[in-house]
Amino acid sequence: QGDSADFDSETKSICPFCGVGCQISLKVKDGRVKYVEGLNGPANEGRLCVKGRFGFDYIHHPHRLTKPLIRREDAPAKGLNVDPSNWQEYFREAEWDEALDLAADKLKALKDTHGGKSVAGFGSAKCTNEEAYLFQKFIRQGFGHNNVDHCTRLCHASSVAALIENVGSGAVTATFNEIENADVAIVIGANPIENHPVAATYFKQFTKRGGKLIVMDPRGVGLRRFATHMLQFRPGADVSMLNAIMHVIVEEGLYDQQYIDAYTENWEAEKAHLADFSPEAMEGICGIPAETLREVARTFAGAKSAMIFWGMGISQHIHGTDNSRCLISLALMTGQVGRPGTGLHPLRGQNNVQGASDAGLVPMFLPDYQTVTDDGVRRAFTEVWQSGDFSAEKGLTVTEIMDDVHAGNTRGMYILGENPAMSDPDVEHARDALAKLDHLVVQDIFLTETANYADVILPASAFAEKSGTVTNTNRQVQMGRPALPPPGEAREDWAITTELARRIGLNWTYDSPADVFAEMKQNMRSLDNITWERLERENAVTYPCHGPDEPGEAVVFGDGFPRPEGRARFTPASVIAPDDVPDAEYPMILTTGRQLEHWHTGSMTRRSSVLDAVEPEANCSMHPSTLRQLGVEPGGMVQLTTKRGTIRIMARADRAVSPDMVFLPFAYVEAAANILTNSAVDPYGKIPEFKFSAVKVEAAASQ
Numbered sequence: 001q002g003d004s005a006d007f008d009s010e011t012k013s014i015c016p017f018c019g020v021g022c023q024i025s026l027k028v029k030d031g032r033v034k035y036v037e038g039l040n041g042p043a044n045e046g047r048l049c050v051k052g053r054f055g056f057d058y059i060h061h062p063h064r065l066t067k068p069l070i071r072r073e074d075a076p077a078k079g080l081n082v083d084p085s086n087w088q089e090y091f092r093e094a095e096w097d098e099a100l101d102l103a104a105d106k107l108k109a110l111k112d113t114h115g116g117k118s119v120a121g122f123g124s125a126k127c128t129n130e131e132a133y134l135f136q137k138f139i140r141q142g143f144g145h146n147n148v149d150h151c152t153r154l155c156h157a158s159s160v161a162a163l164i165e166n167v168g169s170g171a172v173t174a175t176f177n178e179i180e181n182a183d184v185a186i187v188i189g190a191n192p193i194e195n196h197p198v199a200a201t202y203f204k205q206f207t208k209r210g211g212k213l214i215v216m217d218p219r220g221v222g223l224r225r226f227a228t229h230m231l232q233f234r235p236g237a238d239v240s241m242l243n244a245i246m247h248v249i250v251e252e253g254l255y256d257q258q259y260i261d262a263y264t265e266n267w268e269a270e271k272a273h274l275a276d277f278s279p280e281a282m283e284g285i286c287g288i289p290a291e292t293l294r295e296v297a298r299t300f301a302g303a304k305s306a307m308i309f310w311g312m313g314i315s316q317h318i319h320g321t322d323n324s325r326c327l328i329s330l331a332l333m334t335g336q337v338g339r340p341g342t343g344l345h346p347l348r349g350q351n352n353v354q355g356a357s358d359a360g361l362v363p364m365f366l367p368d369y370q371t372v373t374d375d376g377v378r379r380a381f382t383e384v385w386q387s388g389d390f391s392a393e394k395g396l397t398v399t400e401i402m403d404d405v406h407a408g409n410t411r412g413m414y415i416l417g418e419n420p421a422m423s424d425p426d427v428e429h430a431r432d433a434l435a436k437l438d439h440l441v442v443q444d445i446f447l448t449e450t451a452n453y454a455d456v457i458l459p460a461s462a463f464a465e466k467s468g469t470v471t472n473t474n475r476q477v478q479m480g481r482p483a484l485p486p487p488g489e490a491r492e493d494w495a496i497t498t499e500l501a502r503r504i505g506l507n508w509t510y511d512s513p514a515d516v517f518a519e520m521k522q523n524m525r526s527l528d529n530i531t532w533e534r535l536e537r538e539n540a541v542t543y544p545c546h547g548p549d550e551p552g553e554a555v556v557f558g559d560g561f562p563r564p565e566g567r568a569r570f571t572p573a574s575v576i577a578p579d580d581v582p583d584a585e586y587p588m589i590l591t592t593g594r595q596l597e598h599w600h601t602g603s604m605t606r607r608s609s610v611l612d613a614v615e616p617e618a619n620c621s622m623h624p625s626t627l628r629q630l631g632v633e634p635g636g637m638v639q640l641t642t643k644r645g646t647i648r649i650m651a652r653a654d655r656a657v658s659p660d661m662v663f664l665p666f667a668y669v670e671a672a673a674n675i676l677t678n679s680a681v682d683p684y685g686k687i688p689e690f691k692f693s694a695v696k697v698e699a700a701a702s703q
């Protein structure tokens with residue numbers, strides 16, 4: 001820390017980690033960021049967590065890519081075999097023109113020989129809105145189809161599917177800060193103290209002033225210490241439990257008939273469906289006593305203002321969309337949407353997963369969730385793009401694209417800032433697919449596990465080195481600014497994608513991210529009254545925004561929903577069992593997630609000196625009684641085996657994990673969680689079931 005005089009410059013930007021979107025000041029001395037301070041942004045009011053405060057020095061890490069790389073003709077076979085000590089065996093440095101020409105020529109040659117669908121793209125929720133927009137345009141305009149996706153597919157795709165289906169919009173109905181106006185809140189399938197730490201501070205404050213917090217999770221997550229009710233239900237039993245709660249609300253007449261009549265449809269079907277879910281019938285399934293379910297139902301339904309927050313414990317199931325449908329129904333039947341202190345809030349994971357999805361980086365929607373199957377919608381975009389039509393068929397998702405590679409259809413990929421060689425379920429399947437590609441272009445800041453398989457690697461920029469807007473979980477569009485130039489010859493991502501586009505023959509003439517933002521506004525009503533100049537001036541504006549001087553709507557849908565007749569819909573949810581259930585050979589349940597210090601696949605945080613020092617070693621957590629049964633001391637090694645593979649990893653004792661479960665973070669390449677996970681997906685959101693696999697746990701010899 002220090003005075004302003006101690007630094008050469010101070011730049012306002014946005015934390016690059018989670019979807020909370022904390023505003024920060026980057027303080028630079030001698031060409032390096034020395035200190036990060038929290039600013040008074042709308043989501044953080046000066047607060048930061050350990051990642052935002054101390055997790056920035058990866059941007060100066062010696063592993064940063066500073067020159068384009070091209071795979072050597074005599075390189076050994078593709079595999080997860082490149083590291084900072086041996087990369088010259090596999091790649092040679094190249095000038096930008098050579099690398100861009102090669103990347104573009106090979107992708108174009110695949111299109112000319114095998115058709116546009118032979119090339120697919122993964123963009124990134126870590127990039128800006130402008131970069132996400134350009135990336136989806138690159139695939140759609142350049143290759144004529146919609147096989148373009150990003151990590152929302154692994155995160156909240158099922159929540160978005162349910163929200164669009166039932167309330168007509170995939171974003172939150174209220175900011176998390178609205179909890180200040182609530183008197184009851186449910187947090188389910190989320191661990192905000194570790195994954196959205198600054199949001200968690202608002203949740204804790206809410207309880208200090210008397211708010212009733214109901215936490216529901218198969219793990220005893222940290223917020224339980226602040227909860228009036230902690231429902232540690234059986235993994236996978238979400239629908240049974242939520243339907244039982246709603247059953248009580250119906251049975252005891254606690255629903256808001258006036259709200260239901262005015263703003264919803266399909267209530268009678270929902271009501272009839274819930275008849276079979278009495279708490280007494282469900283308690284044996286979900287593991288929560290009937291009386292507790294009744295008490296929670298009365299508490300929630302009796303609230304003046306109540307909110308529901310959820311995370312990937314809800315979405316990452318083959319019944320993830322059904323889980324979200326239940327939460328939506330619960331809010332609708334009690335009229336808890338559209339007023340201060342009410343609402344539905346899926347806590348978005350990555351810093352810009354909301355914005356990247358809004359910008360159309362998904363296979364079924366163009367920007368602003370306008371469907372690709374609508375001729376008028378596509379025409380509106382091709383008019384702005386001054387180009388011909390592209391496919392009206394919904395594209396392939398992240399996991400479907402990998403299957404398509406194995407099927408021999410997708411032969412080339414452009415991957416910007418994503419790391420499927422770590423993040424995909426059943427990851428050996430994804431790694432084999434990457435190795436099979438005829439041509440893989442990877443654009444990133446490090447030689448990631450995915451870049452191991454690349455033919456061309458384009459060195460990109462970190463958040464502190466670029467301009468652009470990002471949109472947080474609260475629908476707040478915020479301005480990021482560069483504090484430093486990219487290192488060496490690395491470039492901003494929007495500029496690299498633009499160069500590639502020109503080389504495959506597209507008519508792109510952008511000179512800056514502001515040009516891209518101006519184009520986005522032409523077909524994105526969500527950006528009405530939000531301009532680049534305004535964001536430069538004000539730093540953040542919430543969408544929807546109804547006037548050039550208004551801050552935007554913190555709470556939406558007070559007077560109806562963007563659906564036919566303005567009505568939200570009840571969609572009844574039935575119980576679907578997890579795909580990979582325990583048996584005699586694999587008797588326990590594996591669930592994966594993040595931990596406070598490490599972010600996603602670890603490419604950034606494991607190169608952050610403070611974060612890596614605090615949490616340096618791959619680990620899993622189990623109940624002490626489980627470890628005792630295995631004869632393993634806390635800190636000893638265990639072997640985890642599923643139908644997909646085996647890893648060895650250090651085990652911690654944690655009473656928050658129930659005795660039949662293992663919790664496994666997915667940030668560690670040396671014990672990659674996704675070697676074990678199941679690729680079965682939710683039929684609507686197409687999200688894999690990361691939260692539930694059958695696993696065998698054994699003691700392993702320490703090395």
Ligand code: SF4
Nearest residue numbers: 015017018022049052
């Ligand atoms: Fe960054 Fe999220 Fe922490 Fe805020 S809460 S500092 S956005 S990681």
